[in-house]
Amino acid sequence: MRYSLRIASVLTVAGGIALFAMDSDQAILPASDIESARDPGRQIASTTLASDSAAESVRLSSVYKEVLTVGKGDTLMAMLVDTGIAPASADRAVRTMSRIYKPRRIKPGQDIVLSLKPDLRAKSVELMAMKISPNVERDILVTRTAKGFQAKAVDRPLTKVAMHASGKIDTSLYVAGVNAGLRQATLAKLIQTFSFDVDFQRDIRRGDAFDVMYEEYRDEDGAVVKSGDILVAEMTLSGKKSRLYRFETKDGFSDFYDAKGQSVRKALLRTPIDGARISSNYGMRRHPILGYNKMHKGLDFAARRGTPIFAAGNGFVEYAGRNGGYGKYVRIRHNSTFKTAYAHMHRYGKGIRKGRRVKQGQIIGYVGSTGRSTGPHLHYEVHKNGRQVNPRSIKLPSGRKLKGRELRTFKAHVAALEKQYVALTAQQLADRR
Numbered sequence: 387m388r389y390s391l392r393i394a395s396v397l398t399v400a401g402g403i404a405l406f407a408m409d410s411d412q413a414i415l416p417a418s419d420i421e422s423a424r425d426p427g428r429q430i431a432s433t434t435l436a437s438d439s440a441a442e443s444v445r446l447s448s449v450y451k452e453v454l455t456v457g458k459g460d461t462l463m464a465m466l467v468d469t470g471i472a473p474a475s476a477d478r479a480v481r482t483m484s485r486i487y488k489p490r491r492i493k494p495g496q497d498i499v500l501s502l503k504p505d506l507r508a509k510s511v512e513l514m515a516m517k518i519s520p521n522v523e524r525d526i527l528v529t530r531t532a533k534g535f536q537a538k539a540v541d542r543p544l545t546k547v548a549m550h551a552s553g554k555i556d557t558s559l560y561v562a563g564v565n566a567g568l569r570q571a572t573l574a575k576l577i578q579t580f581s582f583d584v585d586f587q588r589d590i591r592r593g594d595a596f597d598v599m600y601e602e603y604r605d606e607d608g609a610v611v612k613s614g615d616i617l618v619a620e621m622t623l624s625g626k627k628s629r630l631y632r633f634e635t636k637d638g639f640s641d642f643y644d645a646k647g648q649s650v651r652k653a654l655l656r657t658p659i660d661g662a663r664i665s666s667n668y669g670m671r672r673h674p675i676l677g678y679n680k681m682h683k684g685l686d687f688a689a690r691r692g693t694p695i696f697a698a699g700n701g702f703v704e705y706a707g708r709n710g711g712y713g714k715y716v717r718i719r720h721n722s723t724f725k726t727a728y729a730h731m732h733r734y735g736k737g738i739r740k741g742r743r744v745k746q747g748q749i750i751g752y753v754g755s756t757g758r759s760t761g762p763h764l765h766y767e768v769h770k771n772g773r774q775v776n777p778r779s780i781k782l783p784s785g786r787k788l789k790g791r792e793l794r795t796f797k798a799h800v801a802a803l804e805k806q807y808v809a810l811t812a813q814q815l816a817d818r819r
């Protein structure tokens with residue numbers, strides 16, 4: 387045990403970053419290193435006087451840490467050799483690792499944490515340990531042992547924690563959410579939760595508010611590494627409060643319901659695109675290209691080329707292809723009443739072909755400017771009983787309503803969530819004092 391603590395202090399001081407999990411019994415560390423670790427003066431010198439030659443020689447004799455970020459086209463082998471590790475040694479380490487994790491799975495942007503020790507005689511560095519984290523829950527560890535290298539996968543236990551955040555909206559829900567400490571992923575879920583009822587480009591007013599209880603995953607150090615689900619979401623718009631609860635029904639589908647057990651999901655999304663502004667409304671307008679007054683039978687959303695377009699609802703692709711002035715065009719049949727159409731696409735979503743089934747929110751294409759168009763935008767139409775209607779004024783059929791036993795289960799779930807909410811907000815208040 388003492389042994390591992392010594393190693394930790396060497397690595398921390400010399401590398402300047404906390405030690406990653408390394409098995410003390412697997413890491414070979416000569417006596418000289420343990421000695422240098424015992425002498426705090428020498429170690430401090432190595433970090434504060436890096437340019438000093440005496441300090442340099444200290445640094446050269448101890449284990450240090452290096453973090454490599456994988457670039458496009460990089461191979462693990464080449465990266466290790468570039469660090470100064472002898473090719474034979476790098477090859478052995480990579481081969482050992484490939485028994486549990488194939489090096490070709492390493493992606494650009496990923497970090498490779500190395501624990502290195504200079505070998506002054508061979509004028510190279512010795513690889514003591516290597517860590518790759520394929521995801522936030524797993525580490526692949528390769529360590530030097532007396533007999534070569536050893537590889538193992540270590541699962542990092544994550545703890546799920548309930549959190550609470552609230553705030554008043556000054557400019558946008560996005561800004562207010564970020565200020566309240568919400569992660570991007572949680573914020574996106576919050577926006578999605580209300581997207582059936584709220585048009586985030588129009589309906590948000592200064593003084594509106596949000597309140598959310600959500601889950602996050604933390605690692606052993608308490609750092610948030612992953613967003614979880616939203617449990618309770620509330621928005622106050624122009625003084626009107628709407629509080630929703632996440633609930634999983636017996637068939638395994640999770641959705642948000644109001645306190646009465648009515649799902650907020652609607653047959654169609656309000657906007658089939660994220661973060662775009664409406665550049666042209668439904669109705670009569672002077673046609674930008676043709677120059678005369680013409681009925682504009684859809685909504686235009688200005689967005690950058692390549693912005694994903696979502697299926698507004700579940701359904702079947704009825705048409706996917708070039709369609710005159712519409713350019714690259716997709717039409718989805720949702721039910722016997724509603725269809726939606728999407729025009730001027732740059733390209734189609736993966737697998738989007740006639741007859742294909744699509745789910746609400748699935749990417750069906752990307753914003754472009756094909757056909758009769760002045761610039762990248764999405765032209766979006768809603769067809770009701772075969773005729774285009776104003777997407778903003780249609781009354782949409784609502785989702786399921788919980789009944790009987792399922793409603794009773796839901797009510798008990800809501801009571802439990804409210805209890806948790808009270809405890810959590812009380813705790814928060816106490817922490818602030």
Ligand SMILES: [Zn+2]
Pocket residue numbers: 666682684685686764765766
């Ligand atoms: Zn249009």
